[in-house]
Amino acid sequence: MPRSNRPKRSKGAKREEPVDLDLDRALRGIKRTxxxxxxxxxVQSSSGANAEDGKTWVCPHCNVNIQKGLSHIVAWDAHRGVDSRRHFHGACWKSFQGKLL
Ligand SMILES: [Zn+2]
Structure with missing residues (x-):
């Protein structure tokens, strides 16, 4: 990330308050933490368009399928790696506060 023109906050750690999801930006699949x-x-957003035919994901937060073509959030534990990724509805990811199983 070469650009660092955001105002510096001296609140210590690298914890960042998740900015409200900018859908437009999200649709371009920008990865964030x-x-x-x-x-x-x-965390990365997916347009859902590249899903294989007939493939759906079950959102671990609400247990409802994410249909093909529905933009959604893909999230994975940064330490466990991409194999632990799960697909969430955007709103579900926002309220999700647990751990990925
Ligand atoms: Zn959901």
Whole structure:
């Protein structure tokens, strides 16, 4: 990340308050990091368009399928790696405060 023109906050740690999800930006699949419940997550949005035919994901927060073509959030534990990733509805990810199983 070469750009660092955001105002500096001297609040210590690298914890950042998750900025309200900017959908436009999110749709371009920008990866970011969020801390939830002390766990660092890599978070990326997906347009859902590249899902394989007939493939759906079950959102671990509400247990409802995420249909193909529905933009959503892909999140994974930064330490466990991308294999632990899960697909969330955008709103579900925002309220999700637990740990990925
Ligand atoms: Zn959900």
């Amino acid at each position: 969020e801390i939830k419940n002390g766990v660092e997550y890599n």
